[in-house]
Amino acid sequence: MSQQFQREKTFSAYSQNQGNAYAQIRRDYHPNVYQTIIDHHTSTGGRLDTLLDVGCGPGLAARALAKHFTHVTGLDPSEGMLATARSLGGTSASSEPIRYEVSTAEELGQDLSRSSIEESSVDLITAANAAHWFDMSRFWLRAAKVLRPGGSVALWNSGEMRAHPSLPNADAIQAAIDEYQDRQLKPYREVGNIMARNRYxxxxxxxxMSHPMSDFDEAAFFRKDWNPEEDFFVGLPEADLGTFEKLLATHSAYTRWAQAHPDIAGTDKDQLKILRKEIERLLRKAGVKEGSEKMKCTVHGTILIVKKI
Incomplete structure (x- = not known):
């Protein structure tokens, strides 16, 4: 089986200012998400010495998981994202600073100018909302080399945020969001966006793979699909509309739309701002007082864990 690959060019080109803005608005994953990964990893023989977080962005997952590991490295192709990650810091269980380096998921540190990731040295490889941008064939080949026997690869994504059924006028609000997604952002979606929406x-x-790998145990494959009522992010499902708008603005398809429409991006003609006003109108129509409008969402998260033999 082959898979179309389209290299990600939006987040990887982020400046530090964009990385800072991304880190400020993007929510961290709920502790239950991290605990699910650690529990499965350790219960299946995984050690807690070395963590490699791939596509780490500003380092949310690396910092959250660092307390469990002696050595932690975050890799990302974006210097801007890594500058943000380094500014936020973080230490491992041994008080060793988290190391952040420029590298792709396909190289997994092999392309570092110094102290590349050694073969059979990593216990857990993680990728939070990032694997849909990887060339997975090359990623798996390199992961098989750097993982220790019994090591794990944990890949997770948040799927699609949808209006919570308890939200006043939820059906009409979801229809407005769907129209915005399909009419405005569909031309700017890439293969990775679609893969993420399909929950991997x-x-x-x-x-x-076209040449199946025997390095990983198919029988031990683990998948958990989050119940929409379970917490996947800290601070959701409810957020004020200003925060909700900023969250949607961090999506890569919107970033590409804004780059294609610099004359109206951020103005009253920006389709995201028009969507926010429509949500406000629909909430007030349902009896929500002006100034009290909030968005309540469901998140359909997914975790995949693959074990190395």
């Missing part, structure tokens, strides 16, 4: 159902796994 078509993400390439090592036993589905």
């Amino acid at each position: 159902t078509d993400l390439l796994l090592p036993w589905n």
Whole structure:
């Protein structure tokens, strides 16, 4: 099985200012998400010595998981994102600073100018909302080399945020969001965006490659689909509309739309601002007082864990 690959060019080109803005608005994953990963990793023989967080961005997952590991490295192709990650810092369980380096998921540190990631040295590889941008065939080949036997690869994504059924006028609000997504952002979606919306159902796994890999245990494959009522992010499902607008503005498809429409991006003609006003109108129509409008969402998260033999 082969899989179309389209290299990510939006987040990887972020400046530090963009990285800072991304880190300020993006929510961290709920402790239950991290605990699910650690529990499965350790219960299946995984050690807690070395963590490699790939596509780490500003370092949310690396910092959250660092307390469990002796050594932690975050890799990302974006210097801007890594500048933000370094400014936020973080230390491992041994009080060692988290190391942040420029590298792609396909190289996994092999391209570092100094102290590259050694073979059979990593216990857990993680990728939070990032694997849909990887060339998975090359990623799995490199992961098989750097993982220790019994090591794990944990990949997770948040799927699609949708209006919570308890939200006043939820159906009409969801219809407005769907129209915005389909009419404005669809031309700016890439393969990775679609894969993320589909909750990794078509993400390439090592036993589905055109040359299936025997390094990973298909029988031990673990998938958990989050119940919409379970917490996947800290601080959701409810947020004020200003925060909700800023969250949607961090999506790569919107970033590409804004780059294609610099004359109206950020103005009253910006389609995201028009969507926010429409949500406000629909909430007030349902009896919510002006100034009290909030967006309540469901998140359909997914975790995949693959074990190295």
